Amino acid sequence: MADVIDSSATNSSAIRNSASGGTIAGHSTGGPHWTPLQEIDARDLGSQTNDLLDELQPDVSVAAIPLQIRAEIHSSGQNVALRRWPAVEVESQHLPKSPGVMPSWKPTRPKIATYGLQFPEGMSLIAKAAADGKSDHSDQSKAGKSDPPPIEILPGYEPPTLASLVDGLVEEPKPKQVTRIKPPDDALAIEDRLFYLLQPPLQSWLAGQELIMPFEPFPYQYEGIGWLFSKSSALLADEMGLGKTMQTITAIRLLVRSGQVRRVLLVCPKPLLPNWQREFRTWAEELPFVVVEGDGERRKLTWTIPGVPVLIANYESVVRDFAAFGEGEFPKFDLIVLDEAQRIKNRTSRTAETARALPRRRSWALTGTPIENRPEELGALYEFLEVVPPNATPDLRQLQSLAKQFILRRTKNLVMKDMPPRLDRDAYLELLPAQKSAYEMAENEGVVQLNNLGDSITVQHVFELVLRLKQITNFDPLTGESAKLDRLEADMEEIAASGGKAILFSQWTKVIDWLAKPMEKYGALIYHGGVPNKQREPILARFKEDPDAHILLMSYGTGAVGLNLQFAGYVFLFDRWWNPAIEDQAINRAHRIGCKSQVIVTRFISKDTIEERIDKVLTEKRELFAAILGDGDDTNVTLSMNASEIFGLFDLKARHGKGTRVIGPKPVV
Amino acid sequence: MSNGNHDQFRLGFLTAVEDAERGYVGGLLITNRFGRPLEFQCTAPVKPNRTQQILYGPTLKPYVLSELIGRTLLEKVGVKPHLILLESLDLLDLRSVTSTPVASLVLAPDASRPALQEQGDGKEVATATVLPNSLRLGNEVVVFHSTHDEDRTEIEKFAKLVPVDADLREPFERVREALAETVRLSAARPA
Structure with missing residues (x-):
């Protein structure tokens, strides 16, 4: 059969030989591979092939295609070489009796390097609601029912929205807002940055689960709280009425809760002492505080009283008592907050000097009017914040650059959407x-x-x-x-x-x-x-x-x-x-x-x-x-x-070149 | 954890991010039941070699995530969690290398909240609760490993300690962000 196929692929004369029972001429005779093709009538060729196919059909299912190729070997004088058998050499190979050792692989558990960070333990303070044995799952609703502060000026209000101000408008559900605490720019160490990045969003932190918030803060207030939380030096200069007090108290609360601060001193003008006490009771009912007051002995005792996270004092007490303590004896604070910080705008005043000398790790200042008269006043505040060297007089450009980093100021115009007009x-x-x-x-x-x-x-x-x-x-x-x-x-x-x-x-x-x-x-x-x-x-x-x-x-x-x-x-x-x-x-x-x-x-x-x-x-x-x-x-x-x-005002002219001297009376505080 | 001290209850949020050049980086955040962080552990980037890629085939990712990254992190962490939460079913095999109950959130991170449907009695139930080995935790539906049926009882016990409106996906965002920060900082650091 092989002969047949082979022959059909070569020439028709070979096919004929095979069909008549002979072998391929070349193989049997040892003659040339190619024998000259005898002339055959094309009709004969066609009929012979058909005969052949008839015989084969029972065995094979392919139809041979008759080739009508004429192969002629040009007589070159070397045709004899074509009859010669190629030389074949046999070489024996010794196979190995058993397979050799191949590389093996076993699963191993590689040692992986890790980096870890443990968060400091915060102070465990018990909210009043929890202390009363109430479940804190519904803290929000119960917050308002906790012991009211002795004098509550804040009404039990809900934050107004534009929709609520217009009768007949149904308030649409607000999209969930998330305020994350960002690492401060000056935090370079990986552990510092991760500490802030891994804190929960303020909304969930303050959502009445762990910390009871009497009222839902506004979005810009969340932003302010997060900003304060991450700052060692900060001047919160929101316009009056935007809630600096609440933002400060909440940020302090979070710092205490996350173990960042343990002792905080809040300094404010004397008339505002009751206000701060009331606000602390409202916004951080679980946070104990003590007011520095009374006679000298009692005040001294208060300054050093252990286990109280927040002390509230007025500027006069601080100045007086700081001087009464010996050098290096005044207690150290993790955070000092100056309210109405324009009180230290004159950097050579005793109040300003004392404020700068207070031993502390973090410094915050609060004021609605960071500049009342001259930009130099801002310099005094920066000095308290320890972001400029002592007696530095930053120029306007430096003030601007420092403001970007250390001042957060929002005006009512910016947040007016949250406020009635x-x-x-x-x-x-x-x-x-x-x-x-x-x-x-x-x-x-x-x-x-x-x-x-x-x-x-x-x-x-x-x-x-x-x-x-x-x-x-x-x-x-x-x-x-x-x-x-x-x-x-x-x-x-x-x-x-x-x-x-x-x-x-x-x-x-x-x-x-x-x-x-x-x-x-x-x-x-x-x-x-x-x-x-x-x-x-x-x-x-x-x-x-x-x-x-x-x-x-x-x-x-x-x-x-x-x-x-x-x-x-x-x-x-x-x-x-x-x-x-x-x-x-x-x-x-x-x-x-x-x-x-x-x-x-x-x-x-x-x-x-x-x-x-x-x-x-x-x-x-x-x-x-x-x-x-x-x-x-x-x-x-x-x-x-x-x-x-x-x-x-009276068409009179200023004398003696004192045209820019400020003569307005100072408000009596 | 004593029954009386719920505040001791700790959740572990374990996830990994893939960096095209450096491989997988895993992170584990331990929080209290309100999501406040207690400890964070992360791994150096883990990149499977060619042999591992060939031999592990499609099981490579679960192997790297569970056995290499997950197990290492659980061994390293000092504040041990009572329940480990995952956001990918790929890591659920972690249960085979730890005795701590492991549960995975059901939906993909980019999917919406679990669909809630109202029953005839007005109660909302998650449609996903019909899945086998699943139950409700916080505002999510979680699945536990099919070979550890005993986890159901444990997780049900913990479910009572987690506020019903707790967003259990949010901590994973923090972990991913922290991992991105560590990769960024370690890439910036000179070798």
């Missing part, structure tokens, strides 16, 4: 006849006197005249006539009828006392520097709780800072302060986080008087201040009125 309405009032004549007389006489002073005139002289005129715009000292009071009574009638509450600010305690009588029918309460400290908290509590107390009369100095009066929907500025930042602080007692409705701010401005002129200057300054702070915290604008501006 503040509506400013200026009330321009005509003086009443008696007021007007008294005013004109005083002004004319005053200017004449000033001119008579000649070169001996000082800003103080001008300032005195301004004060006298401002008092007349409030009320005529002889007749008691007052355009402002008339307007106030009209407004208060409406406010009281609707159950609203108002705060009124004046520069003078005398004016406040004078207003008390006509405002008696609206349940007026008085809160100024003349009111003893112990009576102040009950007054605030009554203002909040007594439905008949519709107005609180306050002085800028005592009432402007730190108080939470967000249940008041109206603010009256009976007369104007010199510095718009102080006025803003006053307004922000009511217009702050937690206020449920808009706050209407009314400024009384007497037409064609010194007040209108001051207002013009202050408005311009406010616009400038807003423009600069909007882009950052770099400003060298002088917010208080300077001597040149005071002289300008």
Whole structure:
């Protein structure tokens, strides 16, 4: 069969040989591989092939294709070589009797290098709810039922949303927000960075599981808490009313809980001590604190009392007691927080020097007005934060660069979506006849006197005249006539009828006392520097709780800072302060986080008087201040009125080149 | 863990990330029942060699993740977890090398929350609970190893200690982020 296939692939003559029972000519004869093809008639070839196929068909199923190729070997004289058999040599190979050793592989468990980090043990503090034997699975709902602080100014509010402010709008479920703590830029070691990265999101940390939060913070507050948590040096400079206190307390709480701090000192102005105590009770009920107060011996004992994570002291105590301790004996703190840190803006003051000398690991400063007058004030704060060398005077560029790293400032405009609006309405009032004549007389006489002073005139002289005129715009000292009071009574009638509450600010305690009588029918309460400290908290509590107390009369100095009066929907500025930042602080007692409705701010401005002129200057300054702070915290604008501006009120010129000296009175704190 | 001291209950979150050049890096985060971190351990990158790739074939990944990375981390960790959670079924074989109960979240990390369907009585149940060897933990459905049925009782006991709204996927994000940071820092560090 092989022959047949072979032959069919070569030539047709071979096929014929095979079919007749012979062998391939070449193999049997030893002749040439190729025999010359005999001439065959094409028809014969076709018929023979068919015969062949007929015989084969039972055995094979392939059809042979007749090839009609003629192979002719050219006679070259070497054809004999083609008949020769190729030489074949045989070589024997010795195979191995058994297989040799091959590479083997067994699974082994390689040793793997690891890196580990254990988190410090936090202080185990027991929340009141848990201590009472309540399950903490529903802490959120029970938080409000825990022991109320003795005086609670914060109402049990829910954070307002835009939707909740508009009737008929159904609030859509908010997308879940996650605030992660970022490692600070100066954390380079891997363990430091992992410590922050592996902390849970603040929302779940503070979601009432392990730490009870009485109220849900706003997104920007979460951001502030996370920022403070990760900072050794921080200046939280949020605008007033955005919740610096709550952010600070919560960050302290998290630091204590995560074992980062064990002893914290909070320093604040004396009038704010009750406020901080109340806020600590509200926002960190499980965190024990002690106020440094009493006589020297008791204070000394308090400073060194062990096991208390938070001490609260006022600036005066700190300065006095630090000096009383011997060198190196003052207790060391893991964190020192300065509230209203503008108190140390003068770096050579004793307060500033003491603050810088306090032994500590972390330094935080809180202020709503990081720059009240000059950028150098920021330098003093940086020195406390230990981010500039002692006595350094960073230029504006350095201040900006440091601000990016160490200052967090948010304005209400940035977070306004979380807050109801503040509506400013200026009330321009005509003086009443008696007021007007008294005013004109005083002004004319005053200017004449000033001119008579000649070169001996000082800003103080001008300032005195301004004060006298401002008092007349409030009320005529002889007749008691007052355009402002008339307007106030009209407004208060409406406010009281609707159950609203108002705060009124004046520069003078005398004016406040004078207003008390006509405002008696609206349940007026008085809160100024003349009111003893112990009576102040009950007054605030009554203002909040007594439905008949519709107005609180306050002085800028005592009432402007730190108080939470967000249940008041109206603010009256009976007369104007010199510095718009102080006025803003006053307004922000009511217009702050937690206020449920808009706050209407009314400024009384007497037409064609010194007040209108001051207002013009202050408005311009406010616009400038807003423009600069909007882009950052770099400003060298002088917010208080300077001597040149005071002289300008009466078309007088500043003498002796003291045109930029600040003469505005300092608020009494 | 004594029954009376729930705060001692610890969860372990074990996962690994793959770096194209360096191989697998595994991380184990131990937290308390509220997700607060107690300890973190991570491995150096583990890259299987060619022989391992050939010989282990499709079982290579479970081998590297469970036996090499998972087991090493569990041996190294000082604060021992009471329950180890995984986010991939690939690691569930870890149960064969440890005596600690192991459970894996059911859905892929990028999938949405477990689908909840309302029953006739208004109660929500996870549809995934119909899976064998699965039960509810926090806001997730977890699966345990089929050969360790005794884990069901243990996990059910722990389930009571985990707040029902606890997000059990979130800690894995932290671990991945920490692993990325360690890889980044070790890559930046001169050899």
